[in-house]
Amino acid sequence: MALVPLAFLTLFFAWPVVAIIGLGVRVQLFDTLTSADTWSLVGFTLGQAAASTVVAIVAGMPLAFLLARCRLPGRGLIQAIVLVPFVLPTVVVGLAFRGLMPGGGVWSIVLANAFFNVAVVARTVSGLWASIDRRAEDAARALGATRLRAFTSVTLPALTPAIGSAAAVVFLFCSTSFGVVLILGGAEYRTLETEIYLRTVQLFDLPGAAALSILQLAAVVTALVIGAVARKRRQAALKLSGSKETARRPVGGEWVVVGVAYGVIALLLTPIVHLISQSSLAGFRALSSTGHDNSLEVTGFRAALNSMGTATDATVIALILGVLSSVALTRLGKTAEFVDVAMMLPLGVSAVTVGFGYLITLDALPGDLRTSPLLVPLAQAIVVTPLIIRILLPVLRSIDERLRQAAGTLGASPWRVWLEVDVPLAARSLVTAAAFGYVVALGEFGATSFLARPDAPTLPIAIGRLISRPGELNNQMAYAACTLLVVVTVAVAVLIERFRTTVEEF
Amino acid sequence: MRKAAVALLVLVTAAGCSLATEQKPSGEGQKVTLVTHDSFNVRKELLEEFQKSSGITVEVRKSGDAGALTNQLVLTKANPIGDVAFGVDSTFASRALNENVFQAYQSPDANKRYQVDDTNRLTAVDIGDVCVNVHTSGLKGVPEPKTFDDLANPQYKDMLVVESPATSSPGLAFLLGTVMRFGENGWKDYWTRLKANGVKVVSGWEEAYNQEFSGTGKGARPLVVSYASSPAATPDTKALLDTCYRQIEYAGVIQGAKNADGAKKVLDFMLSQKFQAEVPEQMYVYPVREGVALPEAWQKSAPLPGDPEATLPAQDVDRNRESWVNQWRSLVQG
Known part of the structure; x- marks a missing residue:
């Protein structure tokens, strides 16, 4: 079952990346690897990624609590808002942070990275949190534990797999963040990602880029292996249950956490509101046009439709791959960790490397995929699949194996077991994963900018283009397009939330 | 309501599917x-x-x-x-x-x-010429600068914003322009003067022009490295034709x-x-x-700048670009 996703990964990720790195491998590799400049790059890259990950987790946990455990009005909307940062193009968010924190510097990079990734933590952790049986906690409380004690000794250990999962993803995203570092680093702070781009695209220094790509891969694999080991020690079967019984009105000290969560939401909204305030009525009207002096080849609305179409395809492909991998990962023995790490790799490799890799490999496939519009959703699926695995896997692994065994003993076929045990318990996470994946695909910029055809740009690509051309109308239109992206995201999230409640009633 | 939501979701999914609606050119x-x-x-x-x-x-x-x-x-x-x-x-x-x-x-x-x-x-x-652009009324009474040298004049302290030649193509053109004007040996000197005069470096044109430049209404700096053509789209600005690189x-x-x-x-x-x-x-x-x-x-x-020779030979640029950019980096950002 793991073979399908692995084959896909090999074809659309491993092969292109190995080919492009292979082009650059020379003796000179060692010069780059041993230079002090390179190692300060590695240090800064990992340092800012680690700091961003910590900030994202600290800010994301109260949100996860709010989403998983509290029955409060407006919960669906909050769930949607949390997703918004993910779809905003990094260029625009970078500019918004620049406007809010004119000084720039390391902190603005860390905060902007965290801004993008709080959603990963909130979504991944709340998925598991909502399924954990509340009674263990209540028992601890009944035995005299304080709320905090009950959390640290009962709930937190149970959540660790999800937190580890989220941390791994956030760390990868942050260590390869490109636009944010470029804009907020003021050309002064550099990471492996920006340097690989510079060497590949501007200087044609393929050997240098190859050396840095290898370092990037090594760093990513190390981080993933550490994450996997940490998760493994914590993995244990949990008693999962449906969401109805786990969410309730907060009581007592829980209100403090809820307050903190609202604070985080307010902070998340600040850059978003800043962006929306830059758009204007003229900008919105312009969305039905192609911009000042026809800056776009299609109208803004057409670009939005392209975005939604491509994201749908990408999500469907990624769901198939993600579910297959997750199910396989729960069944595989020792090789599971290997497959797990492999599926995560695309998040940690530069989009430039993959994009140029496609150019020199995919023409060998029938139909010259290099120029096919199909390539965009395929490339997006590569990025989305690991996220889906990360959301599904903690839940699937927490399912008590004895439930499956019991079903088996009662005469159910493996397929039936899966349908009757795994699916109902994981359904909620599956929908979460789909929504999240869709939103990520909607906002994906790196790979898409390489592959999208000019007559079919996605909305983030159109925004990037509008903002890079003079003319006040283009500027306003770009911000209006951002607002449109926010609206589409919120609408999709709310819609899926409704859909999810429907699923649960089946 | 729920049924409607499900139906809508299915509809969006179906309508949105880009693979199904792909058209073949005739x-x-x-x-x-x-x-x-x-x-x-x-x-x-x-x-x-x-x-x-x-x-x-x-x-x-x-x-x-x-x-x-x-x-x-x-x-x-x-x-x-x-x-x-x-x-x-x-x-x-x-x-x-x-x-x-x-x-x-x-x-x-x-x-x-x-x-x-x-x-x-x-x-x-x-x-496409890259030139310093000036926001005329943003100068607040100071006369317009004309040449590269003027930009290093204390009169224009903290007024210029440029793009990094490492990450931006107009930024690179401006650096090449200074190399052409001051020669292999003089350009570093010039940039030291610019730095002392408070030049601001950002990573890309979008940021320089749309956020830092006062001519587009948002920023505080009246001088920016942009294109000879930019004034055609932005009123009250003009290009300094003696600072162009072709x-x-x-x-x-x-x-x-x-x-x-x-x-x-x-x-x-x-x-x-x-x-x-x-x-x-x-x-x-x-x-x-x-x-x-x-x-x-x-x-x-936005007339075409007059000097057609305002460019370095392509081979020189190709040969020296990386080392110039590296030297620039340690000089201006080190």
């Missing part, structure tokens, strides 16, 4: 694939007109900037992704020529003045093109009176063809 006539960068723009009607008169459907493929484009052409040399390429500029020309990406073709309409290669593998299509954009028929004959016709089309006349408003650059009038607004606010 198979009539021949097809030429034009590989270019993100800034390429042409009016649809003009392409349709060309299609009618020549029978050639032009399929445009854009990716990245001039650097990404050149790199792409080099990497796909063995199995090219198109027939004709537009957008390799003077900075990247020698790289493309050394790698033999293009085949020789002398278009009857080529302007010899901008010839870069003896064998005509590249043909100049447009000129960048020429070329087109060429790709070596190993599947449809080389068609590619040649497309190249001729790009040099035609009609295409050239629209180049300013479509791409914010100047036509190479002699006798093509600029749009009226341009004639007033």
